[in-house]
Amino acid sequence: MRLADVVAVSDAVRATSSRREKVAALADLLRDAEPRELPVAASLLAGHPRQGKVSVGWRTLRTVEVEPAPHPRLGLVEVDRVLGEIASASGPGSTGRRAELLAGLFGAATDAEQAFLRGLVLGELRQGALEGMVAQALARAWELREADVRRALMLAGDLGVVAQAAATGGEAAVRAFELELFRPVQPMLAKTSDDVVTALEEVGGAAVEAKLDGVRLQVHRDGHRVGVWSRTLKQLTTGAGRIVDLVRELPATSLVLDGEVLALDPDGRPRPLQDTMRALGDEDTALAVFFFDLLHRDGRSLLDVPLVRRRAELCDVVPDPHRVTHTPVRSGDDAEAAYHAALDAGHEGVVVKALDSPYEAGRRGRAWRKVKPAHSLDLVVLAVEWGSGRRTGWLSNLHLGAPDPDGGFVMLGKTFKGLTDERLAWQTQRFLGLETHREPGVVHVRPEQVVEVAIDGLVRSPRYPAGLALRFARVLRYRDDKSPDEADTIETVRGLATP
DNA sequence: GTACATGTGGGCC
DNA sequence: GTCGGACCAATTCGG
DNA sequence: CCGAATTGGTCCGACGGCCCACATGTAC
Secondary structure: OEHHHHHHHHHHHHHOOOHHHHHHHHHHHHHHOOOOOHHHHHHHHOOOOOOOOOOOOHHHHHOOOOOOOOOOOOEHHHHHHHHHHHHHOOOOOHHHHHHHHHHHHHHOOOHHHHHHHHHHHHOOOOOOOOHHHHHHHHHHHOOOOHHHHHHHHHHHOOHHHHHHHHHHHHHHHHHOOOOEOOEOOOOOOOEEOOOHHHHHHHHOOEEEEEEOOOEEEEEEEEOOEEEEEOOOOOEOOOOOHHHHHHHHOOOOOEEEEEEEEEOEOOOOOEOOHHHHHHHHOOOOOOOEEEEEEEEEEOOEEOOOOOHHHHHHHHHHHOOHHHEOOEEEEOOHHHHHHHHHHHHHOOOOEEEEEEOOOOOOOOOOOOOEEEEOOOEEEEEEEEEEEEEOHHHEOOEEEEEEEEEOOOOOEEEEEEEOOOOOHHHHHHHHHHHHHOEEEEEOOEEEEOOOOEEEEEEOEEEEOOOOOOOEEEEOOEEEEEOOOOOHHHOOOHHHHHHHOOO
């Protein structure tokens, strides 16, 4: 199979907004792939090299602009091989080596193929189909149930593996996937709710757990052997030593645990996420681990067992100081109390979990609901960036600042979130009207427009002048009723700061 | 030749 | 991580 | 009763912050 075949399908997929048509086009190509090509085809169509990131970004790509080839001649397997070589290049001279390999690849690619490869390595294919759509296409190509394919993908964590199983073993092989030690599963995720009372209504019989602001972990153990993975199933090496030791001591023969790691103050209160991330890179700094779920114990998968029982078994195996607080609640008042207790303890918020729910690997379903407090600030727009992709032609990303009582404004961060298409159109006109000057990609404006922004909090910043930055800022509304001097000042913002 | 600064990419949230 | 837009299947609504 | 409208589940894309690692460039 040639790269050109994949590129043609990618273009066809981009050309339609219908998911069924996308899936049909993808399925046709996957059916035609040779067995050894199949994992490559599946991966490329899902928008990423089979090797994952290959350490090539926009800057590196700009150094290898070469004449496109007149006719397609690249084979899929060859493309995969070269991408693998690029990904594995390291050490002195590797930058040059990567550029060399890229130049060779791009020189053999047609114009359309070059565009595809650029999108691929940058992760910006923008064909309206990623892994989820390819999974549906696998189901379609081999006449499998979508739910079976999705389940296999969650358990295998690798599209290529599932594709091969589908092609060679059909339904039986795809349904045969089970939780396997040292093959991490996609972690279960939580949907957002506005408050704990509605969360409780949505979930039914529930328990409230503290939401720790750290790094998600999945730990597998078989006898003495222990493996640790992150939320995106990257293996954790540095910083994992203490976790490994802890899990090795637990009373079990084999385990799969789901939890969170974070740095603590001497008095046991959680440190900001930034400290956890720093500590993860340093084997000597103490980190605390808290588990909240048990997916496998002593040879038995617990994925389909209700949360109440998984929790009970977790308590058998993991001692209290390493468990996330878990409070079964009967009323909204109970839930509120647990929520405030979690916040008082310094945690990010709470997760409300249905007690009868199985572990739905990879799903962001109704069974888990997260609730975090949001703060809001009235800030002033200092500049706006031109959007890209579907936001091309619109001013999108807002630079936000707070007035400084000593004069001027102090920039605190940017946001592009919370904007409807209608608002994007409006703000484009609005800010062009306030334009003072431009630099590439950025329109600077007179600081006259106030915008109310929601944030999850503030973080220590090494780059912004106040030493503070907004965390997860998103637009709530424009405040046409406020002038810039009525916006929240930098002093007010500093008053909120905890980091 | 070694120490530090910078640019770039990847990975967390 | 958050958010908005889009598609689609399932469910509810309205005449 | 049947088509229309709504809802919930998912997926995708557009980009935020910080952290680190690593290769390379610069200063002494």
